[in-house]
Amino acid sequence: MIDRLEQMERRYDELSAQLGMPEVITDHEKYQKAGRALRELESPVMKFRELKQVRQGLAEARAMLAEADPEMRAMAEEEIAALAPREPVLEEEIKVLLLPKDPNDEKNVILEIRAGTGGDEASLFAAEIFRMYQRFAEQHKWKIELLSLSESGVGGYKEVIAIIEGERVYSQMKWESGVHRVQRVPATETQGRVHTSAITVAVLPEAEEVDVKIEAKDLRIDTFCSSGPGGQSVNTTYSAVRITHLPTNTVVSCQDEKSQIKNREKGLRVLRSRLYELEMGRQQAELAKERKQQVGTGDRSEKIRTYNFPQNRLTDHRIGLTLHQLDLVMEGRLQPIVDALITHYQAEQLKADNTQAA
Numbered sequence: 001m002i003d004r005l006e007q008m009e010r011r012y013d014e015l016s017a018q019l020g021m022p023e024v025i026t027d028h029e030k031y032q033k034a035g036r037a038l039r040e041l042e043s044p045v046m047k048f049r050e051l052k053q054v055r056q057g058l059a060e061a062r063a064m065l066a067e068a069d070p071e072m073r074a075m076a077e078e079e080i081a082a083l084a085p086r087e088p089v090l091e092e093e094i095k096v097l098l099l100p101k102d103p104n105d106e107k108n109v110i111l112e113i114r115a116g117t118g119g120d121e122a123s124l125f126a127a128e129i130f131r132m133y134q135r136f137a138e139q140h141k142w143k144i145e146l147l148s149l150s151e152s153g154v155g156g157y158k159e160v161i162a163i164i165e166g167e168r169v170y171s172q173m174k175w176e177s178g179v180h181r182v183q184r185v186p187a188t189e190t191q192g193r194v195h196t197s198a199i200t201v202a203v204l205p206e207a208e209e210v211d212v213k214i215e216a217k218d219l220r221i222d223t224f225c226s227s228g229p230g231g232q233s234v235n236t237t238y239s240a241v242r243i244t245h246l247p248t249n250t251v252v253s254c255q256d257e258k259s260q261i262k263n264r265e266k267g268l269r270v271l272r273s274r275l276y277e278l279e280m281g282r283q284q285a286e287l288a289k290e291r292k293q294q295v296g297t298g299d300r301s302e303k304i305r306t307y308n309f310p311q312n313r314l315t316d317h318r319i320g321l322t323l324h325q326l327d328l329v330m331e332g333r334l335q336p337i338v339d340a341l342i343t344h345y346q347a348e349q350l351k352a353d354n355t356q357a358a
Helices: 002-018 028-064 070-083 086-097 119-139 169-176 260-290 335-357
Strands: 109-115 143-151 157-165 178-184 195-205 219-224 240-245 250-254 303-308 313-316 321-323
Touching (some): 002 028, 028 070, 028 086, 109 260, 119 195, 143 250, 157 169, 195 260, 240 260, 250 260, 313 335, 321 335
Parallel strands (some): 178 303
Antiparallel strands (some): 109 157, 109 195, 178 195
């Protein structure tokens, strides 16, 4: 581990020097690339430097224990008492920082929410969950842009698709994919009975052109009149676009913009991300065959979370987490849940790594 950290430290110093070079400063692409690489190395390198300082301090303090002066020995013992507990903590923190990174963590995401079982109540909940994610995005200063919306007759959403852009969006949002179940008394319920409904959430890392190459010959593009909100001009022109990827029969519709060209561009972004997810799923299935154990399959048929409104309770079934703060969560305060999921899966990764090492 130390050899690897020393290599990372050398690379960190090289990149820091590069960012001060005129030829890098004037080349936007080079500067961005070096800056991104530097940020990825910063946390483990800073922790490694802190660990080296602690170890050096301990070595010096232990050497002082041989001194004849009792005051010097007392100072050394105090120093050891302060530094010794910090060493194993830093070692564990570094191990977590060195865990394999998800290559998609830096990406923007395509967010897809669909009403499932429960009719109107499911569509109302889908709209509330979308608003929850909007508030979560605002807290992180992410930009959220609507791509497609299908409303229900009661003001809910049958389906909503949006793109969320910002720093490390996928690293935070990827935990939301799955079935979200809601338990509450619907406004239309006259006898006060609690109903159970469900929606599905899909979070796809936005694929770039280098990730997925789409051939024009593999696409069928149809245009039609938009049926969603947007005013008279939207509904009377053939601005909406339906794109079919023929080899996989993947269909994407986009009707949010008045411009057919813009809808086509947005539709291609969604299509590219769905095709990327298909390929990722195929690769993960192959890896799962090679591994005897897999932590969470990521299957969207899995119920990941229950929102119980009468009890103000949220339960994340993957890690057995229960919070009696559902009202705050619906206001976008998802961070405690995201942090708990990250900590849990990091611990699982460490356990798997330690088992392999043994």
